[in-house]
Amino acid sequence: MISQKLNDTLTLTGPGTEAGSVMRHYWQPAALSDELQGTRPVVPVTLLGERLVLFRDSDGKLGLIDRACPHRGADLCYGRLEDNGLRCPFHGWHFNRDGQCVEQPGEPQGSTMHERITTTSYPVVEKNGIIFAYMGPGEPPAFPNFDCFRAPETHVFAFKGLWECNWLQAMEVGIDPAHASFLHRFLEDEDPQDSYGKQFRDKAADTNMPMTQLLREYPRPEISVEETDYGMRIIALRHLENGKTHVRITNQIFPEAISIPMSREMIITQWHVPVDDENCYWYSMFTSFDKPVDKKLMREQRLKEHRLPDYAPIKNRSNYYGFDPQEQQQTTYTGMGLDINVHDQWAVESPGRIADRTKEHLGSTDVAIIRYRRMLRAAIKNLNDSNSSELPMMNGSDHIFGPVSNDTIANNSHWQQASTDSDKERRANCRDWDASIPADDIEAAAAIKNQ
Ligand code: FES
Numbered sequence: 001m002i003s004q005k006l007n008d009t010l011t012l013t014g015p016g017t018e019a020g021s022v023m024r025h026y027w028q029p030a031a032l033s034d035e036l037q038g039t040r041p042v043v044p045v046t047l048l049g050e051r052l053v054l055f056r057d058s059d060g061k062l063g064l065i066d067r068a069c070p071h072r073g074a075d076l077c078y079g080r081l082e083d084n085g086l087r088c089p090f091h092g093w094h095f096n097r098d099g100q101c102v103e104q105p106g107e108p109q110g111s112t113m114h115e116r117i118t119t120t121s122y123p124v125v126e127k128n129g130i131i132f133a134y135m136g137p138g139e140p141p142a143f144p145n146f147d148c149f150r151a152p153e154t155h156v157f158a159f160k161g162l163w164e165c166n167w168l169q170a171m172e173v174g175i176d177p178a179h180a181s182f183l184h185r186f187l188e189d190e191d192p193q194d195s196y197g198k199q200f201r202d203k204a205a206d207t208n209m210p211m212t213q214l215l216r217e218y219p220r221p222e223i224s225v226e227e228t229d230y231g232m233r234i235i236a237l238r239h240l241e242n243g244k245t246h247v248r249i250t251n252q253i254f255p256e257a258i259s260i261p262m263s264r265e266m267i268i269t270q271w272h273v274p275v276d277d278e279n280c281y282w283y284s285m286f287t288s289f290d291k292p293v294d295k296k297l298m299r300e301q302r303l304k305e306h307r308l309p310d311y312a313p314i315k316n317r318s319n320y321y322g323f324d325p326q327e328q329q330q331t332t333y334t335g336m337g338l339d340i341n342v343h344d345q346w347a348v349e350s351p352g353r354i355a356d357r358t359k360e361h362l363g364s365t366d367v368a369i370i371r372y373r374r375m376l377r378a379a380i381k382n383l384n385d386s387n388s389s390e391l392p393m394m395n396g397s398d399h400i401f402g403p404v405s406n407d408t409i410a411n412n413s414h415w416q417q418a419s420t421d422s423d424k425e426r427r428a429n430c431r432d433w434d435a436s437i438p439a440d441d442i443e444a445a446a447a448i449k450n451q
């Protein structure tokens with residue numbers, strides 16, 4: 001358990017907060033490209049407690065500016081998208097994508113007042129279905145060579161969902177390898193043929209054992225953590241019969257993302273982005289090393305579970321997450337259906353909007369959570385000491401690839417090599433895009449130490 005003061009330090013991300021300052025040194029997912037597909041590409045974006053509006057102007061370029069008009073505060077989400085910018089409907093002040101006021105049609109002829117009116121604007125970049133914003137000081141950092149950014153647009157599908165809780169408890173579920181054996185337990189296995197686009201439904205590595213069976217029958221993983229240039233690598237070993245081990249490698253990407261295997265074909269890179277202190281969005285990029293992603297199918301699967309325009313889950317606190325006690329006895333551990341996103345949503349929302357960590361009791365399976373909080377505290381200290389270059393990935397990220405995220409079955413004594421080999425094989429077989437990792441980096445990635 002931690003003090004209330006530390007809980008506040010780690011969780012609050014609005015302007016002027018310590019964790020918020022760390023987050024503002026990194027690109028943050030702000031919207032899906034899908035959200036700007038309609039005839040009027042203007043969407044509200046609340047990010048790190050700041051109320052903004054995102055729009056595409058007639059040059060096709062994106063602008064992310066303050067939602068409150070700097071005249072008298074009217075909501076620019078209702079603005080008129082015209083003349084290559086956004087015009088406030090209250091008195092017609094007109095803003096370009098850089099937040100500069102370019103016209104005040106009610107002011108006297110020849111007035112130059114507009115030249116002195118600017119509003120907050122943040123740089124935005126569109127990457128494989130997600131629009132990222134940089135809300136921090138100075139020049140934005142370069143994007144690392146992560147697979148989700150290197151793969152072509154055809155091989156990456158992006159989606160998001162709203163969770164009504166603080167971002168940190170959402171992220172902490174993603175770095176907790178033990179929960180999958182319980183929260184996502186299926187009491188019966190489905191045919192892995194029906195697994196496309198779903199997590200934990202494939203067969204485990206090179207076996208005929210469904211992942212669901214493996215997770216169910218081996219619930220005590222041996223978990224270790226290694227700090228890396230981008231965050232942490234988390235290794236979960238499940239020792240099976242006959243001298244075999246199941247190895248699952250997942251990653252924490254600082255400050256608030258994870259990278260995990262989804263199936264043999266795909267990995268998921270997922271950000272847990274603060275909307276404000278009591279709500280967050282998960283943004284996922286599903287990256288395929290094999291054939292192009294079936295975006296239509298993956299979108300349809302997820303739109304059945306979410307309501308537009310805010311991507312709020314249809315099963316939620318107000319309808320008890322669809323809880324069915326009979327299902328809980330017969331089919332699933334939670335009784336909340338087969339969509340594992342709903343299980344995670346219940347797990348992150350039910351502790352309350354901001355989990356009370358003064359009452360928690362962390363066990364040995366929570367090792368990555370403990371290490372992560374230490375990393376975030378170190379980053380806060382570095383910013384307080386004006387050492388922003390000491391933050392993860394702030395000293396250049398050209399050498400950062402992957403990160404390796406996979407499931408492997410290996411002989412007990414060779415699990416490290418087997419995991420590296422299986423990643424190399426997947427990358428070598430990736431024909432449609434260059435998934436190779438320079439030799440030096442793959443050796444570094446292989447240097448997994450048990451700690
Ligand atoms: S409030 Fe926007 S132009 Fe007056």
Ligand SMILES: [Fe+2]
Pocket residue numbers: 173179180183184340344
């Ligand atoms: Fe989960």
